[in-house]
Amino acid sequence: MSKQLPLAAMDVCCSPLAREPLSEPQAVELAKVFKAISDPIRLRLLSLIASHEGGEACVCDLTDAFDVTGPTISHHLKVLRESGLIDGERRGTWVYYRVHPEVLARLSAVLVPADPATVPA
Amino acid sequence: MSKQLPLAAMDVCCSPLAREPLSEPQAVELAKVFKAISDPIRLRLLSLIASHEGGEACVCDLTDAFDVTGPTISHHLKVLRESGLIDGERRGTWVYYRVHPEVLARLSAVLVPADPATVPA
């Protein structure tokens, strides 16, 4: 149920967008993850999982929060899984998802704007 | 050349994804901005502008960095403009773009992962 974490292997952890130009491969990898969170349902899924007590949420908890059908939720969870943002584990009848905080942290770090003092005039 | 900044009017500035579930309207607005940066060319454009000396870059500087045609760059700049991430200004023959650091900062803040200590066990 787990897949490779493309972002985990990249050196995007410490270099914000605004410090120096992204390389093309960096941009391609980052774009994949941002694309995964560029859908309202996926953003809310991610938020529901991340903010759920215990840090994990059952699919059954998630499905009820939306107006779309089960397969659609499954599809969105798969996109989030393949982007490395979340991971799922089956325990008995139910499947539980949790987020990978490192990936979230790296995305957040990349978007930190430039310190005005460090921008060359 | 300037448009409304949808994110600027929203209360997403201080509430990370992982603290509490995003509301549906919040998710819709955030998804628009993430979609704007979910393309490798737009990510690199944003990075080139943000990291350029003086905090701004001329379109003529940007076009050369890519293999696509001018109209395609124009299109991507328009998407970034309409998302509120950048703004353009004509000065004489050339058009200069600069980023809105507040919008970048808000995106970054939303993605900050939950402090493990604050996640209810």
Added chain:
DNA sequence: CCTCTAGATAGAAGTCTGTCAACATAGACG
């Protein structure tokens, strides 16, 4: 006023994405 250049717009072609209905799979439990 004419022309040249930087950049934006319009319209079209091909591709990708979100969604659903229908079907498949995995455990639980009798």
Added chain:
DNA sequence: CGTCTATGTTGACAGACTTCTATCTAGAGG
């Protein structure tokens, strides 16, 4: 084993997205 429930997979279709060529606009400079 048989059945029931929770998820996932497949295939199809409508709408959105990326890119191109062709065309247009704004300002500079003669």
